[in-house]
Amino acid sequence: MTQTMPPDLTARIGSVLLKNPVMSASGTFGYGLEFTPFYDISRLGAVIVKGLSLLPTPGNAPVRIVETPAGMLNAIGLQNIGVERFINEVAPRLDDAGATYVANIYGRTVEEYEAVARRLAEVPALAAIELNASCPNVKEGGIAFGSSPGGLSGLTRRVRAATEKPLWVKLSPNVSDIGAMARAAEEAGADAVTLINTIIGMAVDSRTRRPILSNVTGGLSGPAVKPVALRMVWEACKAVRIPVIGIGGIQCARDALEFLLVGAAAVQVGTANFRNPNACVEIIDGIRDFFVREKIFRLDDYRGTLRTQG
């Protein structure tokens, strides 16, 4: 191997091979097509589209977002176009764009989750399904299933049986033992776990004595959550054998490298897309540059090499 060869950034999530370990996080990237004015979305490891439900969902009333120190709270309420329109209108355009893409799904009931997963069998190019078992802003947005190992296990098992697609389970950080949650997903047949979703938070106005968000509480994201996310990803990596996809506050290549270092097989970039539409591709380039500088030839030579002793 010569130094002039570009490093191999291929990431493997079970049977899914990604050209690099950087994906866009669900809910921060629309349906992917919104980014085509900025760059070629086929450059991403994968696009994770906004959470899809069986029927179109109107979402929460405004106010839906508020900025917080080095972060933001959101309570969008999973507004989305529904799985039918995704299949008919979005998927063909993602195919045309040459993108690798994953559908994030949610339901109000287990049956709705199953139905969305079944419908997506019609999208041959769909690389995987990411089960949203962790939206904090909708009562039925999965958190009912995603806050205990038993609930998560039951939901994962049912959706597992409903689809042959690779199944990733997105975990909530609003639990006391993230390792137990990751194990529950693994034992129920998940091919990977993704974490963390947002951390439940709140903002109020001291003068008007009202909550800022119409939903009262919202999900915290951005650099403020990164240390919490990093710790949870590290714990999950120790708890399961299936790949762990790291997410939470990643703004730059160095942040992404930290998640890979603690064992993540790949990462997702979320809120950073809001402040810089080119964030994902800048992170891919930054990881490549780092590997070249550090003479690391393959992602696998770096991943999970954290030195905790000595």
Place this chain on the structure above:
Amino acid sequence: MPQGNARFVHGKILHNAGTGAFYRMEVAVPDRIDFVPGQFAMVSGWPGNDPLLPRPLAIFRTGGARGKGTVEFVYKVVGRGTALLSGLHAGAPLSLTLPLGHGFEFPAEDRFWWLVGGGVGFSSVFPAAAVLDAQRSDFEIFLGARTRDQLPPGDWIPGANAPGRVHLCTDDGTAGFFGTVASALRDRIDRRKPSGTARVSILACGPHAMLKSVADLALPLGFRVQVSLESSMACGFGVCWGCVTAIRDGGNSGYRRVCREGPVFDARRVVW
């Protein structure tokens, strides 16, 4: 597609200075930016992660040529982001995503136009003047502010020298019409001769309550009213879904993105 030409660019501040209540900032950008009045940019330039999000600013003017462009903004310091922005000097780097959103529409059959700005809202309606001049439409300008100091400098106001074209209003009567913009519009409507003959097309930007009173006044008269709405936004280009407002669509209403389907909406469709 209104946003087909949106791009993320690195710019450099050429000039950023306060004039009265407002800051005016000119930025060098890598290319000429073509925009529709009412469109905006997401702007950030302070170091670090706090505040995290860029700030939406209406595009006031653009210039330059291919390979060497400029873009100008007028803003008011309202919070930490704009305060930090106001502290940046010439030469400082900025990140900008632009041009964004759905701007004002200029149907050629509308011959009489009123541009209505409340507070810093003038910054999104003034750019319309050049378009109206080019299509040889008549326009008048209505500017509302709490007090005299909160009005823009006279030389920023397009066509200010034409007699009777500019109507200033202050809530405290320290300059121009003593009262709100909406009451100045009512006064102007009452003075029209012969009353109510030609339809007027209104472009308005300002506080929500002002926009609502303009719509309440002008829509029943059959005027066409386009309003530019404000909202907190995280991304500005349609992916966070944080900035939505309720908009009527046929018999139904649904949440539409202020950054993408807006910021300019037909006032009849806004659920006030």
